[in-house]
Structures are given as C-alpha cells and as structure tokens.
Amino acid sequence: MKTVIIKYNAGNVQSVMYALERLGASYLLTDDETEIRSADKVIFPGVGEASTAMAYLREHGLDKLIPSLKQPVLGTCVGMQLMCRYSEENNTTCMGIFDIDVRRFPQTPGYKVPHTGWNNIHTLKGSLTEGLAENAYMYFVHSYAADVCPETTAVCDYVRPFSAMLHRDNFYAAQFHAEISGNEGQQILENFLNL
Amino acid sequence: MLTKRIIPCLDIKDGRTVKGTNFVNLRDAGDPVALAAIYAEQGADELVFLDITATVDERKTLIELVRNVAHTINIPFTVGGGISSIADVSALLNAGADKISINSSAVRNPDLVNELALEFGSQCIVVAIDTRYVDGEHIVHTHGGRKPTPLRTIAWAKEVEERGAGEILLTSMDTDGTKAGFALELTAKISGDANIPVIASGGAGTMDHFVDVFTTGKADAGLAASIFHFKEIEIPALKGYLREKGIEMRL
Numbered sequence: 171m172k173t174v175i176i177k178y179n180a181g182n183v184q185s186v187m188y189a190l191e192r193l194g195a196s197y198l199l200t201d202d203e204t205e206i207r208s209a210d211k212v213i214f215p216g217v218g219e220a221s222t223a224m225a226y227l228r229e230h231g232l233d234k235l236i237p238s239l240k241q242p243v244l245g246t247c248v249g250m251q252l253m254c255r256y257s258e259e260n261n262t263t264c265m266g267i268f269d270i271d272v273r274r275f276p277q278t279p280g281y282k283v284p285h286t287g288w289n290n291i292h293t294l295k296g297s298l299t300e301g302l303a304e305n306a307y308m309y310f311v312h313s314y315a316a317d318v319c320p321e322t323t324a325v326c327d328y329v330r331p332f333s334a335m336l337h338r339d340n341f342y343a344a345q346f347h348a349e350i351s352g353n354e355g356q357q358i359l360e361n362f363l364n365l
Numbered sequence: 366m367l368t369k370r371i372i373p374c375l376d377i378k379d380g381r382t383v384k385g386t387n388f389v390n391l392r393d394a395g396d397p398v399a400l401a402a403i404y405a406e407q408g409a410d411e412l413v414f415l416d417i418t419a420t421v422d423e424r425k426t427l428i429e430l431v432r433n434v435a436h437t438i439n440i441p442f443t444v445g446g447g448i449s450s451i452a453d454v455s456a457l458l459n460a461g462a463d464k465i466s467i468n469s470s471a472v473r474n475p476d477l478v479n480e481l482a483l484e485f486g487s488q489c490i491v492v493a494i495d496t497r498y499v500d501g502e503h504i505v506h507t508h509g510g511r512k513p514t515p516l517r518t519i520a521w522a523k524e525v526e527e528r529g530a531g532e533i534l535l536t537s538m539d540t541d542g543t544k545a546g547f548a549l550e551l552t553a554k555i556s557g558d559a560n561i562p563v564i565a566s567g568g569a570g571t572m573d574h575f576v577d578v579f580t581t582g583k584a585d586a587g588l589a590a591s592i593f594h595f596k597e598i599e600i601p602a603l604k605g606y607l608r609e610k611g612i613e614m615r616l
Contacts, residue, residue, distance in 0.1 A: 182489070184461045188435045218486055277560075284488065286532065286562050287585065288368045288410055288615045307368065307615040309441055311488040311531075328367060350441045350463060352405070 173197040173363065174209035176236070179226045183215045186246070189349035189356065195363055203235055210241055211363060216248030220272075220314070221260035224252055237267050242365045243341050244298075247312060250336065250343035254316050268336045268343065270319040275329045283329075284313040291324040291334040291346070298335065298342055298361045299324060306354040308334065308346035315345060368613045369579045370410035370586035371600060372564060373593040375400060377416045377446070380426035382594075398433045404593070405438040407600040410615060412438070413466065413534070413588060416446030424453075428460045435461025443491055445534075449477070451484055458485060466491040466534055469507040472514050472521075475528060482529025491564075492530040494522060496551065497538040503551055510538035522555045522563075530561060534588065537567040544570025544592070552582040564588050572598060572606045579612050 173190060175183055177199045190197045197213075198205060206212060214236060216223060227233040236243065236253075245253045252264045257272040264272070275283045290305040299306075308326075315332035318325055324335035326345070336343040342362060348355035376383040381395040401412055414434070416427050424447070431444055444457050445466030454465050471478050471492050481490045495506045496518040503518035522533055535555060537548035547568045556563035562585035565578045569589035578584045592598045601616075608614040 182458045182485070184459060185435065185463060188461055189439065191436065192439065217488065282560050282562060282585070284531070284561075285367065286488070287370055289366065310367075347441075350439060352439055356439055 171195070171210045171363070172208070173211040173213065174206050175199045175213045175215060176206060176232065177201040178230065178232060179218070179223065182217060185347070185349045186213060186215050189359055190363075192356065193360055193363060201230060201232065203231070206235060207239070211365070212236075212239055212241060212243045213362075214243060214245040214249040214253070216246065216250070216252060218248055219259060220248060220251055220257040220264070221262040223248060224262050224264060227252065227265075233265055237265050240340060242362065244362050245341070245343040246349075247345060247347060250345050251314060251316065253336070253341060253343055257314060259314050267341050268316065268319070268321050268338060270316045270321065270333065270336070272314045272316050274314050278329050281329050284311055285315075285328045286311050288351075289326050289328060289346075291326050293325045294323065296323040296335075296337050297365060298337070298344075298358050300361055301357050302354055308344075308348065308351040308355055310346045312345060366613045368410070368615045369584070369607070370564075371408075371575070371604060371607075371614075372411045372413055372586050372588040373404045373409050373600070374413040374415060374566070374588050374590040376590065377414050377427065377430065378418050379423055380430045383417065397430060398437050400594075401434050401438050401442070404600065405440050408604055408616065409440065409600055411440055411586070412442040414442065414444045414446075415466075416444065418447070428456055431457055431460040431462050445491070445493055449473075451480060454481055454485060458489065462489075464489040464491050464531070466493045468493040468495065471525065472505060472507055472516065475524065478525055478528035478530055482531070487529045487531035487561075490530055491532045491534050492525040493534040493536065494518060494525070495536045495538055496548075506538055510536075510541070518551065519554060519558075522559065526559055526561050532562045532564060532585075533559065534564045534566060540568030541566070543568055546570065546574040547578040547582055547584070547587070549577055549582040552578060552584050556583040556585065562586060569598075572603050575603060575607060576610050576612065579607070
C-alpha cells in the first residue's frame with residue numbers, strides 16, 4: 171500500500187510521519203501529481219495560516235488536484251480547514267470539498283484562544299472512529315473551526331460546538347492532531363489506513 | 366470540555382535523565398525514552414524534556430534523543446534548554462519535537478520570540494519564565510533562578526504573549542523543590558490575564574496542590590518532576606483524584 175503525505179508549505183509534518191511509522195505504514199512526502207494520483211491513501215496535513223497555504227496550493231495546482239482525487243484523503247488541522255468552503259482567517263476562499271465555513275472562536279470570558287490541549291469528541295459517526303468510545307480525548311491547537319453540518323462525523327465543544335471531524339465520499343478530515351493524540355488518535359489513523 | 370493537563374518534566378544531560386527514578390519496571394532509569402514511554406502509557410498529557418547541557422556534541426546527542434522519543438511516544442512533547450536560534454528550533458522540530466521552550470535567550474533577545482513565532486507558528490513556541498519574589502516584586506530570573514534580570518514577571522508574561530508565544534511555562538523559584546505547593550497567587554494573576562495557556566511549575570508535593578493550582582491558581586497545566594520520578598504521586602491516581610474533585614481530566 172502506498173500512502174502519500176502532500177508536501178506544501180504547511181509546517182512541520184514530522185509527527186505525522188513518525189505516527190505512520192509506528193503503524194508500520196510506508197509513506198512518501200511529495201507534491202508530485204503523478205505520485206499523489208497513484209497513491210492508495212493521501213494525507214493532507216497542515217499547520218499555519220490559511221491564506222498563505224491556499225495561495226501556495228493554487229500556485230502549484232494542488233487546489234484543483236486535491237478535490238479531484240478518488241482514493242481516501244485525510245485532511246488534518248489547517249488541512250481540514252482548507253477543504254471547507256471558506257475560512258475567516260484572512261478571508262480565504264478554500265477548496266469547497268466540505269459544504270461548510272470556518273470561523274474564528276470569538277473572544278469569550280473563560281475561553282483562551284487558541285483552543286489548546288485535550289478535549290473530548292462526541293456524536294461519533296462513520297468508519298474512522300470505529301473502535302473509539304464516545305468522548306474520546308484528542309489533542310487540539312487551533313483558533314478557527316468549521317461549524318457543525320450534515321457532513322460532521324465528530325463534534326467537539328469549545329465556545330460553541332464545532333466539527334472535530336468531517337466526511338464526504340472519499341474525503342475525511344480531523345481538526346485535532348491524531349498523530350499525537352495517544353492510542354485513540356493512533357486508532358483513527360489506523361482506521362484511515364485500513365479503509 | 367477542554368481538560369487540564371498533567372506534565373512530567375525530564376531533566377536531560379548527555380542524552381540521559383539526570384535525577385534518579387524509582388520505577389522498578391524500568392531496567393535503565395537513565396533512559397529518557399523508556400521513561401517517556403511509561404509516562405505516556407500512564408496517561409501523562411504531555412512531556413517536557415529539559416536539556417541541561419550545552420556543548421555542540423551534546424546537542425547532537427539531544428537531537429538523536431528527540432528522534433527516538435518522537436518515534437516511540439504518541440503524545441505531544443516539548444524540548445527546552447540552550448535554544449537560541451531559528452536553526453536550533455528547526456533541528457529539534459525536524460527531529461520530531463512538537464514544541465520548543467526558550468528561556469534565557471528570550472530574555473537576552475526578546476525579538477527571538479517574534480522571529481520563532483513567525484517562522485514556525487505560535488503553537489510550538491513555549492516561553493519558560495523562572496520567577497523569584499524579591500523586595501516585594503516578582504522578578505524574572507535566568508540561570509536556573511540564580512541570576513536576576515531587570516524584568517518584572519507579570520509584565521514579561523504579557524510581553525511574550527504579545528510577541529507570539531503560544532504557551533507560558535511559569536516556574537516559581539520560591540516554591541520549586543519545597544513540595545509546599547505551587548505559587549498560586551502569581552500563577553492566577555498571569556493565567557487570568559493571559560489568552561494563552563499557562564503551565565504552572567515548582568512546588569508540587571501533594572495531589573491537593575494540583576487541585577489548588579487548577580482552581581485557585583487558574584493554571585491550564587501542572588508540571589512536576591521528582592514527585593513523578595520517585596512515584597510519590599502516580600499519574601493515574603492523581604488524574605483520578607482530580608476528576609473526583611470536579612476537574613476535567615483525560616482518563
């Protein structure tokens with residue numbers, strides 16, 4: 171099986187690579203269209219700022235390539251946000267794979283932003299959370315989040331309920347960092363590799 | 366709900382844990398990777414590795430250690446000690462560290478905080494502040510708390526947040542090693558004012574000290590070293606106790 175991690179200016183992906191190694195999966199970090207298209211699984215990571223990342227994707231044609239992929243694709247963190255319609259972060263039009271917008275957590279007493287640390291995910295649906303109990307804890311670091319919508323497959327609550335995971339057709343996404351979210355996070359990655 | 370975090374801290378010298386430990390099931394108590402794996406298994410929410418060496422050769426050992434830790438554990442970990450440039454941070458993150466922590470270098474060159482946040486994102490930049498109460502004021506200290514600086518702790522905490530720090534690791538040199546409890550008032554003031562998480566360190570001796578630091582002290586995370594290494598407090602028991610006390614914990 172060939173797993174590709176899409177390479178773009180999206181920060182550190184070392185932890186994702188190590189997590190795949192722990193699962194015994196071989197992977198390739200690349201931005202090459204042929205390699206990406208021929209992969210069995212595609213991981214679209216992301217740490218950083220949405221408009222810069224989106225500009226880079228457009229410049230390299232990845233904004234057209236990613237939505238056209240047919241194999242299972244997993245977007246994480248900012249990768250997930252870029253798969254939505256629009257992000258409030260610097261007014262960014264995103265790829266529109268998921269029919270939902272990404273909004274900043276408003277300043278709210280008692281809530282620090284970014285949302286940093288372990289939070290529970292609930293209302294779990296679909297194949298990626300198979301084997302997980304409701305309210306499993308995942309590690310989050312983000313200031314923007316997708317609202318809850320029909321494509322939501324896991325909900326997390328911080329300031330407001332938001333989409334911790336999304337799924338449509340062959341596209342999957344997680345706002346949290348499954349790669350450093352303990353054994354439960356590892357289970358999600360394993361479920362994705364086993365799709 | 367977002368949980369409070371429990372963070373064991375490992376002091377590293379020449380790639381080995383310095384302070385002894387009391388884990389009978391650990392063949393080599395000086396092996397940081399084995400210790401890290403045990404803590405992760407026990408439910409530690411995060412780990413901090415503090416490198417107390419500085420020479421170039423020893424840094425290479427540290428990078429190797431970070432790589433081994435990252436391969437082994439599946440929870441976030443921070444590496445601190447002797448970091449003073451973008452190149453240092455880049456090497457540690459590329460080896461698999463999730464966050465890095467700077468202390469003296471930020472005091473010497475506050476712009477470093479901005480530069481690192483811009484280059485790598487605030488989420489991986491922790492600023493460690495060692496503080497001591499001197500003549501009625503909380504003063505930032507460096508060199509393990511021995512050397513006073515002109516900086517006032519509360520103002521410095523605000524400043525590093527504005528400069529782009531993603532978290533503050535606040536160590537009270539007044540309480541550190543006393544096992545008499547965290548510096549609650551100062552932690553509460555800094556964490557209450559901050560919009561970034563504050564990790565409280567220094568003084569943990571009992572489980573109730575953690576209750577206090579998460580309630581009165583308003584801390585987002587509690588860090589300790591020897592009480593975990595010597596099993597005076599075990600992480601599963603501590604987290605269970607905190608949850609019983611109504612504090613959100615990942616169990």
